[in-house]
Amino acid sequence: MSAEQTAGYFGSFGGSFIPPELQEVMDYLAQQFETYKNDPEFVEEFQYYLKEYVGRENPLTYAKHLTDKLDGAKIYLKREDLNHTGSHKINNVLGQILLAKRMGAKRIIAETGAGQHGVATATVCAMFDMDCTIYMGAEDTRRQALNVFRMELLGAKVVPVEKGQGRLKDAVDEALGDLVQNYRNTFYLLGSAVGPHPFPTMVKHFQSIISEESKRQILEKEGRLPTAVLACTGGGSNAIGSFAHYLDEPSVRLIGVEPDQAPTLTEGVPSVIHGFKCLVLLDENGEPRKTYSIAAGLDYPGIGPEHSFLKESGRAEYYTVTNEEVLDAFQVLSKTEGIIPALESAHAVAYALKLAPTLSKDDILIVNLSGRGDKDVEQVFHMLQNK
Numbered sequence: 497m498s499a500e501q502t503a504g505y506f507g508s509f510g511g512s513f514i515p516p517e518l519q520e521v522m523d524y525l526a527q528q529f530e531t532y533k534n535d536p537e538f539v540e541e542f543q544y545y546l547k548e549y550v551g552r553e554n555p556l557t558y559a560k561h562l563t564d565k566l567d568g569a570k571i572y573l574k575r576e577d578l579n580h581t582g583s584h585k586i587n588n589v590l591g592q593i594l595l596a597k598r599m600g601a602k603r604i605i606a607e608t609g610a611g612q613h614g615v616a617t618a619t620v621c622a623m624f625d626m627d628c629t630i631y632m633g634a635e636d637t638r639r640q641a642l643n644v645f646r647m648e649l650l651g652a653k654v655v656p657v658e659k660g661q662g663r664l665k666d667a668v669d670e671a672l673g674d675l676v677q678n679y680r681n682t683f684y685l686l687g688s689a690v691g692p693h694p695f696p697t698m699v700k701h702f703q704s705i706i707s708e709e710s711k712r713q714i715l716e717k718e719g720r721l722p723t724a725v726l727a728c729t730g731g732g733s734n735a736i737g738s739f740a741h742y743l744d745e746p747s748v749r750l751i752g753v754e755p756d757q758a759p760t761l762t763e764g765v766p767s768v769i770h771g772f773k774c775l776v777l778l779d780e781n782g783e784p785r786k787t788y789s790i791a792a793g794l795d796y797p798g799i800g801p802e803h804s805f806l807k808e809s810g811r812a813e814y815y816t817v818t819n820e821e822v823l824d825a826f827q828v829l830s831k832t833e834g835i836i837p838a839l840e841s842a843h844a845v846a847y848a849l850k851l852a853p854t855l856s857k858d859d860i861l862i863v864n865l866s867g868r869g870d871k872d873v874e875q876v877f878h879m880l881q882n883k
């Protein structure tokens with residue numbers, strides 16, 4: 497393991513803690529990303545597909561009924577749920593596959609836990625005619641059989657990983673092994689603002705479209721900046737994308753919301769996980785703690801390095817909500833606004849339900865709806881029946 501690498505640090509977090517053969521691949525990726533990110537043709541192509549394929553820009557919807565009900569701050573919803581494939585994940589996979597194409601890759605690999613990132617990756621691979629291999633823990637392939645079928649329908653090859661516990665971590669190890677073997681023609685498409693440099697920086701860049709739009713939209717609608725921006729945090733990509741264009745606006749509170757059963761930013765300590773340094777939930781033996789979340793996308797014992805830094809510096813605030821509060825928020829938003837949120841996004845909504853009534857009618861909250869809840873309806877049905 498080598499720790500030399502100065503780029504990609506956020507305070508003391510981030511960096512790159514990987515074997516030398518992988519470091520070379522990451523250095524090349526970082527250099528290619530720097531080359532293309534502001535290249536006019538690259539930017540134009542990214543914008544073209546964001547509009548014509550993803551369906552951007554998506555609305556910043558005023559949640560009038562919810563606002564009236566809570567009788568406090570005005571609530572706006574940033575509608576990532578309306579994107580093609582139903583979440584913010586498509587912004588990032590689209591950006592990365594365009595970069596992969598520029599770099600001459602013929603083959604995309606990715607890891608997936610519950611399957612959401614795998615489906616997003618398989619989608620753009622179908623769209624751009626790229627060979628696609630998704631590594632998934634064997635245990636996860638059994639629990640998420642429909643997502644496996646979805647990926648296969650989109651033309652991807654899903655490789656069940658039997659090693660270890662057959663979970664996400666084992667799938668990541670297999671994917672990294674594949675990359676070291678095949679880096680000449682293969683691009684590793686990472687799903688969140690985590691991992692070694694340049695991934696956290698690159699994923700933030702592609703997800704920043706969320707706050708680029710929301711800032712323009714709120715200024716058009718209200719003529720001023722919001723009081724706070726709220727987003728759920730798993731690895732932290734929808735949150736960092738929602739925060740990006742407000743980081744230099746000190747009047748805007750930035751609020752990340754996590755499950756109380758995976759309270760990485762609330763209880764984590766600095767440590768290295770998956771090749772980068774961040775706040776990590778550790779058990780009494782110093783191993784990454786087993787987390788559990790009713791929202792599969794938030795079930796991760798680490799968190800993006802920039803969030804770790806924003807927490808430490810105090811620029812952003814992070815809070816936890818309970819499953820009970822999340823289930824309630826899921827139903828409240830559905831009933832008041834006719835919008836069924838993803839269980840992940842319902843975490844941000846849950847905190848908004850608590851915060852809004854404590855603020856004045858002059859305050860404005862932007863809640864990032866990272867995804868739609870169709871995928872979660874069956875799970876919520878069973879949870880409510882078993883209450």
Ligand SMILES: *Cc1c(COP(=O)(O)O)cnc(C)c1O
Pocket residue numbers: 583584585612687688689728729730731732733734735793794838840841866867868
């Ligand atoms: C994957 C996912 C998340 C969590 O990932 P982040 O990188 O933290 O954004 C949140 N919401 C939805 C809808 C997701 O699919």
